[in-house]
Amino acid sequence: VREEAISRSRCFLNSAMAFTLYTYPNNYRAIKSLIAAEYTGLEIVVPDEFKFPGDVRSEAFKAKSPVQKVPVLETPDGCLFESNAILRHVARYRPEANLYGGPFYEQGLVDQWLDFSAFELEPPRNVWLYPILGYMKYDKRAAGKARNDVEKALTVLEDHLLLRTFIVGERITLADIALGSALIAPFEKVFDAKFREKFTNVTRWFTTLINQPEWKAIVPSVSLCEKEQIPAFPKKKEKQPKQQKQKQQKSQAKKADDESAPPPKKKEKNPLDLLPKSEMDLDTTKRTFSNNPFPAALKIFYDAWDPEGFCLYTSSYNYNSENTVDYQTSNLVSGWLQRLDSLRKYAFGCVNVWGVEDSKGPFVINAAWVFRGPSVPFEFTDCPDSEYHQLASVDLKDEAQKAKFEALLGGAEKYDGQPLYERKQFK
Structure with missing residues (x-):
């Protein structure tokens, strides 16, 4: 009966507009909905011409997803974003596939395990895997904690599955699909034979x-990991023996004498170094906020403020809904600030993380910035991480903008009802 119902669904959907799923290849958050669609008979097309992340920044895509992230499902009735919302929609489109379980209690259990996957398994999974995949910088402490947290989540599943074939009930549900999809890459890359013995x-x-x-x-083959993969670290340059090094230096010196090499190009000056000298000194500003209580520092800052030589901005992270683990959010900020190192000469900032410690978040990232020059420096926009932060210029004559800037610069311990979890000065 189920197969006949799904066959009828396929015929209906083939005569209607196909659904379109915007994603990048091998995105486990999209794979789960594609697998669910195989059970329900829903036809979903993944367009080859969609380019990530370039197309995500377009105004056309923003109309589909205001948060500008993938996956996004385009349906005849409109667009859906957030992967579990898409997954549930695919399941509900054909209830006779029973992907949501049977009675109401079973449906509640399915939702329970969807949340377990999203909040207990996936965040540490990503911290462990993403440095290996090249998506984020490796942090030994964070990776170690992430591995332990993954093992804790798997221990819960191990005990639950002792006398069960599937997560909920006697057949595959969304719970199996969500958890299983999230575990494909770990089973392929880090769960080696010794690790699997525990589970x-x-x-x-x-x-x-x-x-x-x-x-x-959807996933034709999965090869179980033979040897745990680790992040690729840059190779250290081998030291040459002293005698060989001296010979090489002499050879290079002789070659330099024999050849008439063109003179080295003169290093171009940074446009910000060519600006007229300002009475406001950025290094003094940094010391002011480091060494004084915030109210006193703010008064000194405003007394010295030079609107001709500097500009003010606030920034907000675009993907706060994904910040569900406190230490991961902190690491995200630290990595961004490290990669902004070339900006230090031309900026002072204060980056805040708002949220309740040890909660499921989401943790909110925003910041206040003082930039040298009339606009955002190239050194800020040149950092790939910066594209995930929305900038807004600050007009000090606008009281609302001024109040927000002061709150983010260090004047608030709460923001939008969220307590301050962490504050990092960029100086």
């Missing part, structure tokens, strides 16, 4: 899933 029930369940025809239609 035999999870491994048995996972291999059952990936051998289902609906899964193979």
Whole structure:
């Protein structure tokens, strides 16, 4: 009966407009909805011409997703963003597939495990995997904690699956699809044979899933990890023996004498270094905020303020909904500020993380900036991480803008009802 119902669904959908899923290749957040669609018979097209991340920044895509992130599902009725909302929509489109479980209690259990995947498994999974995939900088402490947190989540699954074939009930549901999709990359890259020995029930369940025809239609093959992958670290330059080094230096010196090499190009000056001298000194401003209580520092700052030589901005992170773990959010900010090192000569800033410690977040990242020059320096926009932060110029004559700037610069311990979790000065 189920197969006949799904067959009828396919016929109906093939005659209607296909759904379009915007994503990048191998995105586990999209894979789960594509697998669910195989069970429900919903036809979903992933356009080859969609380019990530370039197209995400376009106004056309912003109309589909105001948060400008993927995946996004375009339906005949409109667009949906957030991966679990898309997953649930795919399941609800054909209820007879029973991906949401049977009775109301079972449906509640499915939702429970969807939340477990989103908040307990996926955040540490990403911190462990992303440095290996090249998505983020490796942090030894964070990676170690992430591995432990993944093992804790897998231990919960291991115990749960002791006498069960699937997560909820006697057939595959969204709970299996969400958890299984999130575990594909870990099973391929970091869960080696020794690691899997601790989680035999999870491994048995996972291999059952990936051998289902609906899964193979989306992920044709999964090769279980033989050796745990680690991040690629830059190779250290080998030291030459002293005698060899001296010979090489002599050879290079002789070559330099023999050849008439063109003179080295004169290093171009930074346009910000060519600006008229300002009475306001940025280094003094940094020391002022480091060494004085905020109210006193703010008064000194305004007394010295030079609107001709500097400009003020606030910034807000575009993907705060993904900041569900406190230390990961802190690491995200630290990595960004490290990569802004070339900006230090031309800016002072204060970056805030708002949220309740040890909660599920979301943690909010925003900042206040003092930039040399009339606009945002190239050194800020040149950093790839900066594109994920929305900038807004500050007019001190506007009381609302001024109040927000002062709050983010260090004057507030709460923002939009959220307590301050961490504050980092950029100086």
